[in-house]
Amino acid sequence: MEIESNFIKTIIEDDLANGRVNAVVTRFPPEPNAYLHIGHARAIITNFELAKMFEGKTNLRFDDTNPVKEDASFVEAIKEDIKWLGYQPANIFFGSDYFEKTYELAIRLINKGLAYVCELSQEEMSKYRGTLTEPGKESPYRNRSIADNLTLFQAMREGKYKDGEMTLRAKIDMASPNINMRDPVIYRIIHITHHNTGDKWCIYPMYDFAHPLQDAIEGVTHSLCSLEYVDHRPLYDWFIEKCETEHIPHQYEFGRLNITNTIMSKRYLKQLVDTKVVNGYDDPRMPTLAGLRRRGYTPEAIRDFVLGTGLSRINSTVSNEMLENSLRNDLLGKTKRMHVVSEPIKVTITNYPSDTPEKIVSSCNPDNEDLGERTIYFGKQLYIEKADFLPEAPDKHWRRLSIGLEVRLMHGYFIKCHNVIYDENQEIVEIECTYDPMTKSGSGFKERKPNGTIHFVEATTAVVASFNLFEPLLVDSDSDRPLIDRINPNSWEVRTGFVEPALEEAKPGEKFQFVRNGYFAADYDTTPQKPIFNRIVELKSRFK
Template sequence: MKDQSNFIKTIMEEDLKSGKHDTIITRFPPEPNGFLHIGHARAIIINFELAKVFGGYTNLRFDDTNPETEDEMYVKAIKRDVEWLGYTPHGIYFASNYFDEMFERAVLLIKKGLAYVDDQTAEEIQKTRGDILTPGIESPYRNRSVEENLKLFYEMRDGKYKEGEKVLRAKIDMASPNMNMRDPVLYRISFAVHHNTKDKYKIYPMYDFAHPIEDAIEGITHSLCSLEFEDHRPLYDWVVRETEMPKVPRQIEFGRLGLKNTVMSKRFLKQLVTENLVDGWDDPRLPTIGGLRRKGYTKEAIRSFILATGLSKVNSEVEVDMLEAFVRDDLQAKAKRAFAVINPLKVTITNYPEDKIEYVDVPYHPDFDYGSRKIAFGRNIYIEKEDFSEVKPDNKYKRLSLGNEVRLFHTYFIKAYDVIKDENGEIIEVLATYDPETKSGSGFNSRKPDGTIHFVEASQAIKAQFNFYGPLLVGDDSKDLIERFNRDSLHIKYGFVENALKDVQLYDKFQFVRNGYFNTDHSKEDLLVFNETVALKSSYK
């Protein structure tokens, strides 16, 4: 971002030049009510990278004002995701750290005649707000005295009233063309146990009241948020001004970045998790940061993608292919090469000794020193079913067929001469011979094979599960999201990987030759598990 220009960066530069600020301070303020997704990744990267450009810093602050939906599990997951993306917050804070001060600021508003306790129900308040063309109707409790409002507000704090029985509202303008300024609710009663403060509080501030105060307390200079908060900015400024906060942050909105055919609604993602339609918040089918990490995406690829899309004042949407291209480009340099046979077909090399295994030392990467592994070769091997055809279909076919030969990567030429079929006529084994004079690296090149294919030696092959992922949603986009959930979005195949991978670790990344990029997942007993990250294909254009 240092070499990029955008409207927020320009504002920050001007504020530093004018002396308005001497340090740029931003914040990332997630609500701990779910796992972060790729949209949050954009907010994280923008906040941290912009502050870093100017030598400033960024706070991680949890907007934990809604105890009914929040949980410590989410707090831990969010911390982990921010750290995984490569960022260390200047400080980690919670809105709940400031509940006492927020209460006192609300008392100040009451004393100034700018807040009142309303006995109307939520439904009644909603009905009297009006709409864009119709002014709202003032509450019958709007003109309570300061003394009565203070008494009632303290009683709300002390738990004297039931949930929904009373709220504290700002007294602004029920005829304002901005609906957010029509006496918004500032506090409501809740007896839910808070993940941080437990049962200490019986009332909780609303987001629109709490957020500007949090920013002001922390001295945030530029409060960056997505475009839907643009209409909330007058209320943000009102709260900071009327609560008489010493430091005045500036809210700036930027456009959201979406991925086509990708839903990032926390409510929808949570429903998938709670109804066990996916394997938790980090299911690789989900656009959560945890899901992308488990799928094999790298933090470098995600950062590069976010920065490449730029920063705009309007919402935008890009193809998933673009994100995958950044992942693929990053993995080309990082993923070790290895052999995996995903749809195995047994090949017996009948002229090779039964009790002999030989090894070839091969580097894990052709361009980087990631070490090497030993590829085993023996009488029995597995190849991909797609790499064999009884009859060569045409001259463009560059795989194994009866009467024709191929090179096995790093080893020998083999020629197929017969097949064994089951009672249904399905080929279960190919019989072949090898030419010992054609070993790779021996200088033999007098004839050209029909192609080169990969293989895994059978006696040392390790069983593996390969997970492939389809789109999360299918069908008519006018239908409910759960109706559109693709229950066929996970495909599992069982095959083998070469023996060199027996000690793989979680999140080890491989380019399985001719098959794609894969990430090592949580393995099972006697079964390695790999998730497809991206297929092998050219980069996004």
């Protein structure tokens, strides 16, 4: 699947056609202060796919200009997530690699009379800034001499001042209707150890100043970001122009991708982890890439989903059914289709002649013979799903087992139910059936049509396993209620059931279709003695 037509692709095509750029360079610039989630996947995929499409390149650049929030551990996690998604950055850079260069350009601005050292406190600065409807006031420090600014800025760098004591500001326009242009701070003092530069610096550039310069230094042609930066674009262009960088990058904005019933915000993800609603950032219910990975989502499906949702200048909320569809499409042809009974009910085949089960060799996926065959068993004692039996068929659409009805056991035989055994509470404990030896799977038997096909496992060879069934963490997708009140209490259900013996060998992370049950992945903690499977996604069903 290729990237669809979208406005950014159109812009790039146009730039290339008109010679405004020779080669496309994009970048994905995360701040190393959180785990990546599926929202980031859109940015990653968009940047990489767009560049790839035009034979350009994409850098991974850690935007680490604020040491108070950042940590090296996130650097590795982010690298791993990008690799998992299937992308290899042309270069891996750090914004902090450019601190020296950024500093020089700040001095250039001072020399041009376009930046000044300001001693307003944070509170005062806020007052001077004005409001959305009223213009701001000029700082009393705005008209210092270039020489004084140079000296002061140098002193800031040398650590002569405490955090917050002064800032370097761009001298633009305190009356601009765009608040970003009202003399924004471009350097602030922070005495803290930086994950990359250690204690070398105590002044750090702000995003608005650093970002365009990083793009310029790296030769980025199309700098993509989200919609909330639209108002920052004039500033971006101002810095590029005034700093007279050799290369001139351009910023383009696109909408964020939201998914129904899914929280993406850093704050709430953290809240879920901190309040132990989930077991960490790689909990299989989390929308983090680490969580989705553990759940069994595939990078191919995520890519297909992102590309399928397109790109526009709208913050969109896409139904999670779309993601699930991508998952099923990807998993359909590449998973083995195994027999698993998650809520068992016992079946005795009363006319089965032997106490030892017979072996049946079956295809793992009739649509993909490369997946091979495995042996399943059929015998006197079986398990089927509770939901596949009702003493009496509710209506003529019932395609499962009932007294007097005959169904096909997939890969086995036709069986017909003739008796139900109840306990003292009128609960069904066992059902009794007969089988027809003539109807063996693969025999080509066509004399009669069964009332549907269900699956089973043979009881003496079955292996006990547990299944983790997930639902969305949130309910009420359109609600404005606080998220904490929308937590789904049933987001993780554990069931114990039986799996066919071949599943003992499932390797952690290996994915399967459990016939008529859904797609599952063996959990990281699975063992042959105690297999554990996570449900990735249910199968679609028209059963009403």
